[in-house]
Amino acid sequence: MEDSFxxxxxxxxxxGKSLESPKVVxxxxxIIKKKQNLCGEKGAWEQYEHLASWLINLGSLIDIEGRxxxxxxxxxxxxxxxxxxxxxxxxxxxxxxxxxxxxxKNIRPANRSLIESYISKNSDDQDAERIVSRG
Numbered sequence: 692m693e694d695s696f697x698x699x700x701x702x703x704x705x706x707g708k709s710l711e712s713p714k715v716v717x718x719x720x721x722i723i724k725k726k727q728n729l730c731g732e733k734g735a736w737e738q739y740e741h742l743a744s745w746l747i748n749l750g751s752l753i754d755i756e757g758r759x760x761x762x763x764x765x766x767x768x769x770x771x772x773x774x775x776x777x778x779x780x781x782x783x784x785x786x787x788x789x790x791x792x793x794x795x796k797n798i799r800p801a802n803r804s805l806i807e808s809y810i811s812k813n814s815d816d817q818d819a820e821r822i823v824s825r826g
Contacts, residue, residue, distance in 0.1 A: 696722065696726075696741075696744070696745040696748055696749075697748065699722065700748070700752065703715060710752055710753050711753055713758075713759065716753065716758050716759055716760050717759050717760070719749055719753075719760055720759060720760040720763045720764065722745075723742075723745065723746065723749065723760075723763060723764060723767045724763055724767070726738065726741065726742050726745055726767075727742060727767050727770055727771075729742075730742055730770070730774065736784060736786075737786075739771065739774055739775065739784035739786070739787040740784060740786040740787050740790055742767065742770075742771050742787070743771050743775065743784075743787040743790035743791050743794070744790050744794070746764070746767055746768050746771055747790060747791065747794035747795070747797060747798060749764065750764075750768075750797075750798035750799060750802040750803075750806070751794075751797045751798050751799060751802075753799075754799060754801055754802065755801075755802050755805055756801060756802075756805050761805075765805070765806065765809045768806055768809070768810070769809065769810060769813055769814055769819070771787060771791070772791065772810065772814065772816060772818065772819035772822065772823075773814060773816045773819060774787065775787035775788040775791060775818055775819075776788055776818055777792075777818050777821065788818060788822075791822045792822060795822055795823075795825060803823070806823055807823040807824070810823045811823070
């Protein structure tokens with residue numbers, strides 16, 4: 692469900708757990724990997740939108756660079772962005788594009804820079820480039 696990730700974050704805060712602790716950061720990585728796997732199931736279009744939302748949310752909460760989550764996070768961002776489209780094209784999620792387009796400004800500046808660098812080096816997807824090139 693779309694609101695599952697924010698619920699996890701809220702419950703961690705209610706338990707007094709730091710979102711920056713290594714165990715929590717690792718758990719976030721595991722959650723993102725599982726969500727990405729759900730995108731591969733038949734008829735999982737809403738999962739692409741949810742994945743984009745969760746990645747944006749996570750990128751707004753903690754610094755990604757230099758942590759155990761960095762590589763899985765960046766791979767999931769690349770996956771998400773390469774499966775979205777600004778135009779309505781069969782096989783691509785335009786809802787995920789809308790999420791990235793609206794949420795990009797909410798991601799921490801350091802994470803935006805990290806994502807921009809990763810996408811520039813590892814993807815030639817025009818829609819992904821369009822999102823990350825906005826700075």
